Amino acid sequence: MSDRIREKLNILADAAKYDVSCSSSGGTRKNTNKGLGDSHSSGICHTYTEDGRCVSLLKILLTNHCIYDCLFCVSRKSNDIKRAAFTVDEVVELTMNFYRRNYIEGLFLSSGIFKNADFTMERLLLVVKKLRLEQNYNGYIHLKTIPGASDELIKEAGLYADRMSINLEMPTEAGLKLLAPEKSHKDVIKPLEFVQQQITQFTADKKLIKHVPKFVPAGQSTQMVIGATPESDKDIMYTANAFYKNFALKRVYYSGYVPISNDTRMPILGTQPPLLRENRLYQTDWLMRFYGFKVQEILNDANPNLDVDIDPKLSWAIRNMQHFPVDINTADYKMILRIPGIGVMSAQKIVQARKFGKLRIDQLKKIGVAYNRAKHFITCLDSPYQLKDYQGTQIKAFILAESQSKYLKTDSNQMILF
Amino acid sequence: MTYIFDGSLQGLLTAVFEWFERKPGKAVLKSTEIFQPEAFVESFTVATDAEKADRVWAGLQKKLKKDSLRKFYCSYLSEIPEAYHHLFQFCIYIFQNQAGSESNYGNEHVIAISKYAKSVEREKHRMEAFIRFQKTGDGIFYAGIDPDFNVLPLISNHFKNRYADQQWVIYDLKRKYGLHYNLNTVEEITISFSHGINKQNPAPVLMDESEALYATLWKDYFKSANIVARKNTKLHLQHVPKRYWKYLTEKAPV
Numbered sequence: 112m113s114d115r116i117r118e119k120l121n122i123l124a125d126a127a128k129y130d131v132s133c134s135s136s137g138g139t140r141k142n143t144n145k146g147l148g149d150s151h152s153s154g155i156c157h158t159y160t161e162d163g164r165c166v167s168l169l170k171i172l173l174t175n176h177c178i179y180d181c182l183f184c185v186s187r188k189s190n191d192i193k194r195a196a197f198t199v200d201e202v203v204e205l206t207m208n209f210y211r212r213n214y215i216e217g218l219f220l221s222s223g224i225f226k227n228a229d230f231t232m233e234r235l236l237l238v239v240k241k242l243r244l245e246q247n248y249n250g251y252i253h254l255k256t257i258p259g260a261s262d263e264l265i266k267e268a269g270l271y272a273d274r275m276s277i278n279l280e281m282p283t284e285a286g287l288k289l290l291a292p293e294k295s296h297k298d299v300i301k302p303l304e305f306v307q308q309q310i311t312q313f314t315a316d317k318k319l320i321k322h323v324p325k326f327v328p329a330g331q332s333t334q335m336v337i338g339a340t341p342e343s344d345k346d347i348m349y350t351a352n353a354f355y356k357n358f359a360l361k362r363v364y365y366s367g368y369v370p371i372s373n374d375t376r377m378p379i380l381g382t383q384p385p386l387l388r389e390n391r392l393y394q395t396d397w398l399m400r401f402y403g404f405k406v407q408e409i410l411n412d413a414n415p416n417l418d419v420d421i422d423p424k425l426s427w428a429i430r431n432m433q434h435f436p437v438d439i440n441t442a443d444y445k446m447i448l449r450i451p452g453i454g455v456m457s458a459q460k461i462v463q464a465r466k467f468g469k470l471r472i473d474q475l476k477k478i479g480v481a482y483n484r485a486k487h488f489i490t491c492l493d494s495p496y497q498l499k500d501y502q503g504t505q506i507k508a509f510i511l512a513e514s515q516s517k518y519l520k521t522d523s524n525q526m527i528l529f
Numbered sequence: 530m531t532y533i534f535d536g537s538l539q540g541l542l543t544a545v546f547e548w549f550e551r552k553p554g555k556a557v558l559k560s561t562e563i564f565q566p567e568a569f570v571e572s573f574t575v576a577t578d579a580e581k582a583d584r585v586w587a588g589l590q591k592k593l594k595k596d597s598l599r600k601f602y603c604s605y606l607s608e609i610p611e612a613y614h615h616l617f618q619f620c621i622y623i624f625q626n627q628a629g630s631e632s633n634y635g636n637e638h639v640i641a642i643s644k645y646a647k648s649v650e651r652e653k654h655r656m657e658a659f660i661r662f663q664k665t666g667d668g669i670f671y672a673g674i675d676p677d678f679n680v681l682p683l684i685s686n687h688f689k690n691r692y693a694d695q696q697w698v699i700y701d702l703k704r705k706y707g708l709h710y711n712l713n714t715v716e717e718i719t720i721s722f723s724h725g726i727n728k729q730n731p732a733p734v735l736m737d738e739s740e741a742l743y744a745t746l747w748k749d750y751f752k753s754a755n756i757v758a759r760k761n762t763k764l765h766l767q768h769v770p771k772r773y774w775k776y777l778t779e780k781a782p783v
């Protein structure tokens with residue numbers, strides 16, 4: 112018995128790991144029935160894999176049997192691998208027992224498509240209903256929306272899940288068609304749109320009627336695979352931007368392609384996954400969501416790809432030196448956020464602290480500003496008088512020279528790319 | 530001038546009260562534990578007084594916003610000697626200045642407290658993440674920990690709200706006290722361990738029969754979730770510093 116369940120878990124966790132989303136944030140479920148679990152609004156990473164990724168949820172497939180043959184996926188029909196399927200009870204038991212031991216924040220359940228979309232979605236629904244209704248489980252549930260499943264099933268699932276997601280897979284329709292001719296972005300857009308409408312509807316109802324159940328309270332997310340097909344960073348981020356806008360997505364994930372196939376349409380086995388590029392895309396995503404940047408400022412026809420040697424915020428600053436130096440003691444919060452070396456927390460502290468008196472360099476350092484980087488872009492009370500106006504390119508050289516050694520040490524994976 | 534207090538929160542607050550009573554000018558606050566008499570430096574021993582402490586606390590509650598009070602409390606729980614002094618000076622600064630001064634991050638005590646609080650909150654968050662319960666033979670979920678700071682008071686509610694339908698014990702092995710949730714309330718407890726017992730990982734015979742299976746499954750899961758092609762030990766260690774490994778079921782030898 113224990114051997115069989117171990118084997119299943121190994122197969123079905125292994126097949127699920129390429130979905131990078133592991134966030135457990137945004138949940139608002141409280142433990143009101145004296146049952147098990149609640150959700151922590153900011154999420155908790157309970158451990159990290161040896162590749163440095165957060166483990167927050169028990170991320171598994173219900174089964175890796177699949178009737179489709181998407182080239183980029185390990186579970187594709189034509190791939191010669193071991194197949195397995197959990198029973199509903201097995202998933203429930205695993206989730207409950209892992210949760211009770213504080214291993215996880217919850218369950219992320221996905222599945223290969225067996226028989227058809229509705230049949231698969233029904234099985235997923237059985238699991239979440241059993242957890243919520245029979246086991247009094249209030250922990251986090253992230254459920255995959257199966258493309259092509261009926262509206263009724265999706266709507267019912269949304270009453271029990273905290274987050275739902277459905278992956279775009281490739282950043283453009285052309286890329287997707289190349290590797291998965293049976294699929295289309297339309298299959299993704301339809302359910303995303305449907306769930307989004309339901310969320311809006313439920314939120315509106317809640318304002319009028321008190322006891323409206325929660326519907327996907329942590330919102331929706333999606334994932335794009337990076338580097339399997341030849342899109343530019345601009346293509347990727349413009350798609351991300353459109354999906355954030357049109358479907359109010361909570362997150363877009365970028366997953367550097369890990370070669371799993373010998374097909375000549377994709378990078379060959381053994382190719383290093385594009386980890387630095389992935390990192391730069393996340394930084395751009397961050398700048399769009401938390402730093403007030405428009406995607407067009409960072410990526411455009413003149414700059415269709417992100418710099419590899421410096422981060423996108425620094426890169427923007429260097430291309431736009433006309434905005435600098437910024438006076439820390441008078442500038443708008445919005446402009447302070449755009450200074451390289453100053454993060455959201457430091458920016459907030461600066462605007463609070465300067466009400467009490469003009470700030471000096473030593474205070475900025477204590478507040479948490481990366482001064483060696485920021486100094487090229489700011490003035491404060493005791494800034495040294497500068498005779499010369501440096502060009503953006505010179506500043507880039509200074510910063511690179513200064514951070515070079517640090518850079519090379521931080522990430523051995525990044526070095527391989529240069 | 531050195532003010533000496535007994536290390537308790539009440540003692541610290543009393544010290545603030547006494548300073549305003551006497552106004553001795555610049556004073557350094559030290560706990561009895563680390564105090565060493567110095568020639569030519571006068572000292573004053575604070576007698577902890579609940580009433581005086583309450584008055585100071587009430588004063589702080591009036592002047593500070595909720596999150597600043599929380600930072601104050603967290604800094605105290607850091608148990609760092611210099612933090613006590615900063616808290617002492619912070620109180621004086623707050624009482625001598627207009628409301629809102631708590632956000633003057635240009636002030637050394639304000640920024641110091643914000644930093645201590647950040648470290649303590651991080652340790653609290655790590656405990657919420659890294660605690661691993663083991664189900665004992667009598668059905669209680671047990672975890673032994675030794676956090677850098679005294680975070681039990683901060684994590685109590687989190688675990689109570691989350692694990693409302695199971696009995697649990699979280700024991701601070703360093704500070705020799707723990708929390709026990711009895712399905713209704715959380716009580717502070719001390720445990721007298723039998724001689725020779727491994728307090729972090731009690732012997733398997735003391736455990737529920739399902740414990741070994743789930744620990745194994747979790748270890749399997751941890752291994753399966755890893756993508757070898759993305760191996761990044763540096764990042765891994767940054768997120769899970771080695772000193773926490775002893776808590777982690779997934780890091781235990783098979």
Ligand code: SF4
Nearest residue numbers: 177179181184187223
């Ligand atoms: S449908 Fe999903 S599980 Fe099946 S091959 Fe395509 S991506 Fe993989």
